[in-house]
Amino acid sequence: MxxxxxxxxxxxxxxxxxxxxxxxxxxxxxxxxxxxxxxxxxxxxxxxxxxxxxxxxxxxxxxxxxxxxxxxxxSDQHHHHLVCIDCGKTIEIGPEHEDWVESIARRKRFTLVSHTIEIFGRCSDCRRSLRERELTATK
CATH class of the missing domain: 1.10.10.10 (Winged helix-like DNA-binding domain superfamily/Winged helix DNA-binding domain)
Structure with a gap:
């Protein structure tokens, strides 16, 4: 420690x-x-x-x-993240799929000790900005 x-x-x-x-x-x-x-x-x-x-x-x-x-x-509560790959904006999401994680571990004969989940994508602002740049480039 x-x-x-x-x-x-x-x-x-x-x-x-x-x-x-x-x-x-x-x-x-x-x-x-x-x-x-x-x-x-x-x-x-x-x-x-x-x-x-x-x-x-x-x-x-x-x-x-x-x-x-x-x-x-x-936060000190168990959570996961949605992370924007462009701007880094991060949103904490609740553990809605804990049963899914535990069932996968059981099926694969693992004893679940801990897990972290980060989901990477684009936030709405970055998607909008990307679309605008694409439209400008095609004009």
């Missing part, structure tokens, strides 16, 4: 900034946002705290297309 980190002003700033993000963000993106807001937090401190948040369950993580780890502040 990882040692419990002290609640510092920098940790509070990182957590607040992460909570303000609409979707998943990288440590570098979060670091840039903090610096733009006038908060001189070191990149190593951002990484350390994001990893702590992920270990404690306060943040979810994903890795898209082999890129770096992305983080998102999340």
């Amino acid at each position: 990882a040692p419990r980190r002290r609640n510092t002003q920098q940790r509070a700033l990182i957590e607040a900034e992460l909570a303000d993000c609409q979707g998943f963000v990288s440590a570098q993106e979060l670091h840039a946002r903090l610096r733009e807001a006038g908060n001189p937090v070191g990149l190593a401190t951002v990484y350390r705290n994001l990893n702590d948040f992920a270990e404690s369950g306060a943040a979810d993580t994903i890795q898209m297309n082999g890129a770096e780890q992305l983080y998102r502040y999340c």
Whole structure:
């Protein structure tokens, strides 16, 4: 078990900034946002705290297309995500299909320990923007 980190002003700033993000963000993106807001937090401190948040369950993580780890502040209820592949907008969705996940595990002779589900697609804003660009390109 990882040692419990002290609640510092920098940790509070990182957590607040992460909570303000609409979707998943990288440590570098979060670091840039903090610096733009006038908060001189070191990149190593951002990484350390994001990893702590992920270990404690306060943040979810994903890795898209082999890129770096992305983080998102999340609720403490079990949930899954819809993630826009263009803008990164993320929506938490409830565990409507837990029975489905458990039945698959049983059929495959697995004992279910845990699972995460991320569904990737395009949000309505990005679909609309893509259609508009396609229409403009054909004119």
